[in-house]
Amino acid sequence: EFLFIKNTSYDEASEVEIAGAEKEYRALNLETLEESDITDKITIPASDSVILIKSDNAKRANESVTEVDHTADFAVTNITENYLVMDYAQISKDGKNFAANRAIPGIFEDLLYEDYKGKITVRQKFTLTEKMPLKLIMERADLLSATVNGKTVKFGKNDYDVNFVESDITDFVKKGENIFEYAINFYQHDGVRFALFDPLATESLRNCLYYDTSIENAYLKGDFIVNKDYSLSKRTNLPPVTDKLCENGYPFFKGEVTLSGKIAKPENGKTILDIRGRFMTAKVEVNGRERLFTLDSKGDITDMLKVGENQVKITLRSSMRNLFGPHHFKPIPEPMGVSPYNFEFRGGWYGGRVPNDYTDEYNCVPFGAGRITVLIKK
Numbered sequence: 001e002f003l004f005i006k007n008t009s010y011d012e013a014s015e016v017e018i019a020g021a022e023k024e025y026r027a028l029n030l031e032t033l034e035e036s037d038i039t040d041k042i043t044i045p046a047s048d049s050v051i052l053i054k055s056d057n058a059k060r061a062n063e064s065v066t067e068v069d070h071t072a073d074f075a076v077t078n079i080t081e082n083y084l085v086m087d088y089a090q091i092s093k094d095g096k097n098f099a100a101n102r103a104i105p106g107i108f109e110d111l112l113y114e115d116y117k118g119k120i121t122v123r124q125k126f127t128l129t130e131k132m133p134l135k136l137i138m139e140r141a142d143l144l145s146a147t148v149n150g151k152t153v154k155f156g157k158n159d160y161d162v163n164f165v166e167s168d169i170t171d172f173v174k175k176g177e178n179i180f181e182y183a184i185n186f187y188q189h190d191g192v193r194f195a196l197f198d199p200l201a202t203e204s205l206r207n208c209l210y211y212d213t214s215i216e217n218a219y220l221k222g223d224f225i226v227n228k229d230y231s232l233s234k235r236t237n238l239p240p241v242t243d244k245l246c247e248n249g250y251p252f253f254k255g256e257v258t259l260s261g262k263i264a265k266p267e268n269g270k271t272i273l274d275i276r277g278r279f280m281t282a283k284v285e286v287n288g289r290e291r292l293f294t295l296d297s298k299g300d301i302t303d304m305l306k307v308g309e310n311q312v313k314i315t316l317r318s319s320m321r322n323l324f325g326p327h328h329f330k331p332i333p334e335p336m337g338v339s340p341y342n343f344e345f346r347g348g349w350y351g352g353r354v355p356n357d358y359t360d361e362y363n364c365v366p367f368g369a370g371r372i373t374v375l376i377k378k
Contacts, residue, residue, distance in 0.1 A: 001054040002051055002053045003025065003051070003052040004050075004051050005049060005052070006044075006049040007045065007048055010046055010366075013044065013046055016041070016044060017041050020040065021038060021042075021052065022037070022040050023058055023060075024054055025054055025055065025058055026055045027051065030051065031299075037058065037060065037061035037062075037063075038052065038060075038061055045276070047278075063377050066376040067373055068374045068375075068376065069371065070261060070373060071241060071370075071372050074260065074314070075241060075260060075261065076238040076239055076257060077238070077258050078238075078257070079255070079257045079258070080256050081222055081223055082221070082222065082235070083219055083220065083253060084219065084220040084230070085217055085323065085362075086124045086126060086180075086217060086218045086219065086220065087327070088103055088124070089102070089104055089107060089124045090102070090122075090123045090124075091120050091121065091122055091123070091215075093116075095119075095121050098121075103328070103358070103360075104215050105343070105344045105345055105349065106345075108344075109344075109349035109350050111215075112188065112196055113193065115188070115192070115193040117188075118185070118186065118187075119183060119184070120183065120184060121181055121183045122181065122182055122183070123181045124179075124218055125178065125180075126178050126231075127177050127229075127230075128173060128175055128176065128231065128233075129227070129233040130234060131173060131174055132173070132222060132223075132232070133222055133223065134168075134169050134220055134221070134222045134224075135221040135222060136148065136153065136155075136166065136167045136221075137164055137166040137220075138155070138164065138166075138216065138218045139164055140165055141182075141184055141213070141216075142184060143155075143183070144182075144185065145181075145182060145183045146183075147180070147182070148169045148172040148179070149172055149173070151172045153169055154167060155167045184213060186213050186215075187212055188213070189212055192209065192212075195209050196346070197350070220232070223235050225248075225249030226249050226251055227249070239257070241368075241370075241372070242368050243276070243277035243367070243369055243370035244366050244370075245257065246322060246364040246366065250367075251364045252364070253318060253367065254320055254323040255318060257315070257318075257367075258314070259315075259316070260312070260313045261312055261314075262311060263305065263312050263374055264308060264310070265302070265305035265306065265307050266376055267307050268378055269302075269378035270300055270375075270376070271301055271374055272299070272301070272374065272375040272376075273298060273301045273312075273372075273373075273374055274371075274373045274374065274375055275297050275369050276369065276372070277316070277368050277371070278365070278367055278368070279316040279318060279369070280294075280295070280319050281293060281294050281295075281316070281317045283314070283317075284304070284313075285312070285313040286304045286311065286312045287304060287305065287306060298375075316368060321365055322364045322365060322367065325363075326363070327362045327363055328358050328359050328360070328361070328362070329342045329357060329358070329359075333363035333365075345357070345358050
């Protein structure tokens, strides 16, 4: 017999009181399978949970817990390169006259609805406050041409994914507005338009659908920050210790941020490191030893520490959420479940319309560490 209790809040700890629980249950750590005594009052951190198992050995926990906030003792000492998502574009069918700037899923749907076959030129713009080193990344495509500010660019292998290519465009960019243009032959095989838009088409037919060509987002990568107007500036300082990196110039960030600081170990008791924030993994390095927190925010680091002051490095790794989205779904910025519709809004664009649940605003989620605390258990 067991109890599973989940705190569904992203921000606040929750206190649960279960009369008599300390006499019947012990807490189970699923990573180590260790059991520990509890009291009738249990505090569950934000987004955390506890599992209680029935045990004949249950008794009231008599250990004392002291929480020490070390946030001020840490600072960001390294961060990987930043990204800008370019998901709006203009297209031209004659290479001269360009349509209005529009969300790429809307452009793509218009071409599908029209069943267009022929050459198109795609234009995307980005703004720099100063010239800087920059890489341009896009998904693989049969390009007829590609230019940045009128100068031909060539794409090569992208180390992250075989389906992406990248180009160093540092020599081609300038302060102010920059223009990226590429041309492709756009076409779909017969039946695509019917499967997508004809009322007689079945769901099973749509599930078998594939596209011959498509228009996808492009990305800029470099050591920059993204300003409120989505222009780019060279990074001159490291960001603060925060779990809202997206609000500090990194709305589309994918990568790692490293924090370095000091933690003191007492002569007696366990030292539990608790990183309050949101991340996929946290690698903790201290005294030549490493420990990885995976899908968890805290862990026992007693055996890694020496008595007294210790230099600690914490490397947080993000998910792909802020780079790949969904960015524009409303009214729920972060839906619990997503489907292709949350990205494409298929069926809501043609005829120049904008889907009712689409917003031009970008929805990004927290990443980073808001607080770094240590729990001393004696």
